Amino acid sequence: MPPRRRSASGYRGVRQRPNGGFYAEIRSGDLRLSLGTYDTAHEAARAFDAAAWRLGRPRLQMNFPDVRTLQQALDLAPPPRLNSAQDRTEHTALQRRLLIAQEDERVMAEWRRRHPEDVAYEQEYWERRREEDTRRRREERLDRRRRKALACAQADLVNADGRSFFTEEDERWFDIWLSTSDDTDDDGGADDWSD
Numbered sequence: 651m652p653p654r655r656r657s658a659s660g661y662r663g664v665r666q667r668p669n670g671g672f673y674a675e676i677r678s679g680d681l682r683l684s685l686g687t688y689d690t691a692h693e694a695a696r697a698f699d700a701a702a703w704r705l706g707r708p709r710l711q712m713n714f715p716d717v718r719t720l721q722q723a724l725d726l727a728p729p730p731r732l733n734s735a736q737d738r739t740e741h742t743a744l745q746r747r748l749l750i751a752q753e754d755e756r757v758m759a760e761w762r763r764r765h766p767e768d769v770a771y772e773q774e775y776w777e778r779r780r781e782e783d784t785r786r787r788r789e790e791r792l793d794r795r796r797r798k799a800l801a802c803a804q805a806d807l808v809n810a811d812g813r814s815f816f817t818e819e820d821e822r823w824f825d826i827w828l829s830t831s832d833d834t835d836d837d838g839g840a841d842d843w844s845d
Contacts, residue, residue, distance in 0.1 A: 659672060
């Protein structure tokens with residue numbers, strides 16, 4: 651029988667999980683012995699070798715052929731992970747939140763299927779809201795431009811030895827510093843509710 655191909659992790663019996671961890675297991679026919687999840691592929695490979703030594707596997711089937719005894723393999727293997735009560739509590743809470751989220755998605759899908767008119771109304775509502783926000787932002791931008799233009803015209807008048815109808819303490823002088831740039835796109839930025 652040809653030797654088994656090594657996994658993408660580069661080690662025999664070690665697979666990378668989607669969350670970035672590394673999972674180690676030993677397979678022998680129908681038997682699958684899970685060795686747990688580790689932070690690095692190297693740790694998982696060391697755990698694999700220690701278990702392979704315990705099971706009496708030949709050294710050719712190990713990840714680190716320089717390890718010559720079971721005791722060396724055990725010394726190099728990472729310590730087993732201990733699951734504390736806090737770990738179990740956090741895992742239970744995460745599982746509960748996942749179940750609640752899945753049930754919410756199922757209920758919402760069922761509601762959308764049963765009430766298409768409400769879905770259409772909600773989509774129309776948000777479209778109207780986006781249009782109103784775009785209109786409001788355009789009006790505010792136009793108002794800022796008018797106020798800035800007035801303040802700049804008054805400043806030009808004063809600089810040309812004229813008289814302004816603004817008093818010295820008039821807060822409208824600060825309108826000179828207003829930003830009138832179009833820093834929000836009317837179509838793409840319509841979902842930005844931070845204004």
